[in-house]
Amino acid sequence: MTSVSKTPFKAVVLRVAAVASMALATAGVAHAHRAWMLPSTFTLSGEEQYVTVDGAVSNDLFFPNHVPMRLDNVKVTAPDGSVAAIENPSTGKFRSVFDLHLTQQGTYRLSDSGAGYFATWTENGKPQRRRGSLEDFKAAGLVGKPGVEIRQNIRRVETYVTLGAPTMKAFEPTGKGLELQPVTHPNDVYVGEAVTFKLLANGKPAQNIEVDIVRGEDRYRDEAGVIKVKTGADGSFSFTLDQAGRYWMSSSSRVSTKVEGVPMEGSLSYTGTFEALAP
Amino acid sequence: MRSVVFVAGLGLVAAPAWADGLTVEFELPKMSVAEYHRPYVAIWISRPDNTAAATLSVLYSQKGGPEGEGETWLKDIRQWWRRAGRSMTMPADGVSGPTKPPGDHKLVYEGAGDPLKALPPGDYVLNIEAAREVGGREVVSVPFKWDGASGGVFEGKGESELGSVKVTLSP
Numbered sequence: 001m002t003s004v005s006k007t008p009f010k011a012v013v014l015r016v017a018a019v020a021s022m023a024l025a026t027a028g029v030a031h032a033h034r035a036w037m038l039p040s041t042f043t044l045s046g047e048e049q050y051v052t053v054d055g056a057v058s059n060d061l062f063f064p065n066h067v068p069m070r071l072d073n074v075k076v077t078a079p080d081g082s083v084a085a086i087e088n089p090s091t092g093k094f095r096s097v098f099d100l101h102l103t104q105q106g107t108y109r110l111s112d113s114g115a116g117y118f119a120t121w122t123e124n125g126k127p128q129r130r131r132g133s134l135e136d137f138k139a140a141g142l143v144g145k146p147g148v149e150i151r152q153n154i155r156r157v158e159t160y161v162t163l164g165a166p167t168m169k170a171f172e173p174t175g176k177g178l179e180l181q182p183v184t185h186p187n188d189v190y191v192g193e194a195v196t197f198k199l200l201a202n203g204k205p206a207q208n209i210e211v212d213i214v215r216g217e218d219r220y221r222d223e224a225g226v227i228k229v230k231t232g233a234d235g236s237f238s239f240t241l242d243q244a245g246r247y248w249m250s251s252s253s254r255v256s257t258k259v260e261g262v263p264m265e266g267s268l269s270y271t272g273t274f275e276a277l278a279p
Numbered sequence: 280m281r282s283v284v285f286v287a288g289l290g291l292v293a294a295p296a297w298a299d300g301l302t303v304e305f306e307l308p309k310m311s312v313a314e315y316h317r318p319y320v321a322i323w324i325s326r327p328d329n330t331a332a333a334t335l336s337v338l339y340s341q342k343g344g345p346e347g348e349g350e351t352w353l354k355d356i357r358q359w360w361r362r363a364g365r366s367m368t369m370p371a372d373g374v375s376g377p378t379k380p381p382g383d384h385k386l387v388y389e390g391a392g393d394p395l396k397a398l399p400p401g402d403y404v405l406n407i408e409a410a411r412e413v414g415g416r417e418v419v420s421v422p423f424k425w426d427g428a429s430g431g432v433f434e435g436k437g438e439s440e441l442g443s444v445k446v447t448l449s450p
Contacts, residue, residue: 045360045369046350165365188361277357 034214035069035271036248037110037159038062039100042275043187044163049102051161053086053110056095060219061248062273064095069157071096073114077170079106079163106167107187113156113177121148134259143262150264152257154178159273162187175203178253178270183236186274191244193279198236201253201268205235209253213239216246244278299449300393302385303335305407306442309381310414317378318409318440319352321359322386324394325404331363332403333394336386338376355410358418383442395450400427409440419444 036058039051054062055069068091076084086098102108119130119142130136134143134150142148154177160170166185173179180186183196199206213227229237231251241247250271257266303322320338325331337356340349350369354360369375373392388394403423410416417440423433428450435444 043354043360045352045354045365049351190361277361279358 033057033059033066034061034248034250035112035155035157036062036273037069037074037112037157038246038273039110039159039161042159042161043277044102044161046163049163050099051102052097052099053159054095054097055112055157058094061214061216062246063219066094068092068094068096069112071098071112074098074110074112076100077109077111079104079108079167079170081169081172084108100161102161102163105164107160107162107170107185109158109160109170111156111158113154113158115152115154115176118151118153119148120151121145134262150262152259152264152266153269154266155269155271157271160186173200173203175200177202178206178251178268179203180270180272181235186272189241189247189274189276190279191241191276194238194240196236196238197249198234199231199251199253199270200235201255202257202266205233206231206251206253206268207233207235209251211237211249211251213241213247213249215241215243216248241276244276246273246275248273300387300389301335301395302387302445302447302449303405303407304383304385304443304445304447305419306383306437306444307379307381307409308437308440308442310411312414314413316412316414317380318411318414319356319378320407320409321356321364322405322407323359323363324398325362325406327402327404329362332398334359334363334367334371334374335388335394336376337364337369337371337374338378340378341370341375352410352412355412355416356408357410357416359406359408395425395448398425400425405433405444405446407441407444409437411440415440417441421446423448 037053037055039053041051056064057069058064058066071089071091074086076086078084084100086100089098090096117132117134117137119137121128137143137150156177158180166187171181179200181198181200183198189195209231211229211231214224218224227239229239231237252269255266255268257264307318322336323331323334339353342349353364353369356364403425405421405423406418408418417437419435419437419441421433421435421444423431423446425448430449433446
């Protein structure tokens with residue numbers, strides 16, 4: 001084969017290097033583990049209904065291909081603010097499944113959340129790390145010990161389901177972790193219409209943090225097409241979608257916090273799924 | 280609401296003569312598909328900002344049956360559900376009705392069911408939305424002007440789930 005390229009050799013090398021690093025960067029995004037809960041239907045009509053919900057941590061949205069979501073900490077808040085029980089929970093190799101009986105008109109908030117603690121310190125010149133509960137750390141004498149840094153991790157994975165007209169009571173914040181406050185109701189998202197949500201970090205506006213929004217079925221396109229937006233001073237962020245589908249949004253925030261009087265860094269994460277309908 | 284199966288060639292001329300109120304004529308196209316279910320249909324009047332002024336009719340299976348399990352599928356009349364349905368209690372008197380077969384149909388809203396009586400003069404849109412199980416969905420929007428007194432004929436046309444739509448105001 002005769003090369004007719006006039007491109008200098010060095011430029012080719014540089015270009016190859018650039019492509020390779022892009023490929024690496026893309027691979028990094030593509031292999032991110034994403035936690036999600038996905039209801040069979042987001043918006044329902046009638047007096048009472050059932051939804052079945054999948055929960056998983058996967059690479060692709062919404063294909064369960066990594067590990068199932070654990071159901072131990074799933075909590076469902078009913079439209080009246082009470083806790084609704086899940087039915088038929090099951091955890092398989094790649095996903096967990098449960099049913100939810102919708103008996104009230106309005107919006108249900110389905111939440112998998114939990115807090116964990118992480119301690120780092122140096123002992124005899126060697127970095128040490130430990131995961132556990134604050135009680136464990138207290139028992140081990142780590143709390144208040146000079147040189148020991150404790151971090152609180154609060155994760156939250158949510159979705160929202162509405163029978164009848166959307167309501168707001170289920171969104172009453174707990175003040176713990178990153179929480180979504182609708183300006184636009186998440187079951188009221190339509191293509192071509194501006195959507196505004198607000199994030200609270202431990203009950204206060206989560207200012208100036210990045211939110212990633214990704215449409216599902218990313219497995220069938222080369223680029224995930226992540227929409228990146230930032231929250232403002234009031235914790236709100238806005239975007240307009242141009243395609244109907246099921247979406248995943250994710251954000252994280254670092255805050256200074258105090259747990260049982262112990263000052264520490266809080267690492268908060270939020271993930272939510274919602275659907276956008278054609279108008 | 281009076282429901283009349285429209286017979287081609289007979290009803291057209293007669294319409295304004297006895298319809299004292301608002302008349303909606305619409306066509307449900309005949310589909311040649313393996314599995315056919317009659318569409319669920321909603322007819323409502325909206326303002327220019329898309330808010331609903333009145334729901335005139337919702338045609339659906341009110342009891343579980345071959346055409347679907349009634350209210351479960353109302354949300355699939357997607358735009359009506361968002362704009363009006365989800366805030367209504369169904370079934371609603373004078374609004375809920377049974378599904379209709381393919382063909383030409385005429386719905387007459389007169390007397391107490393005449394929406395024009397409560398409608399302040401202004402610009403409106405008559406929307407008709409059809410959603411069919413294992414089928415498609417379509418909305419036909421027919422803008423009309425209501426000055427509080429004058430009649431008029433306004434027309435629209437669907438492409439898939441709905442055929443021609445004709446709205447007659449005869450106050």
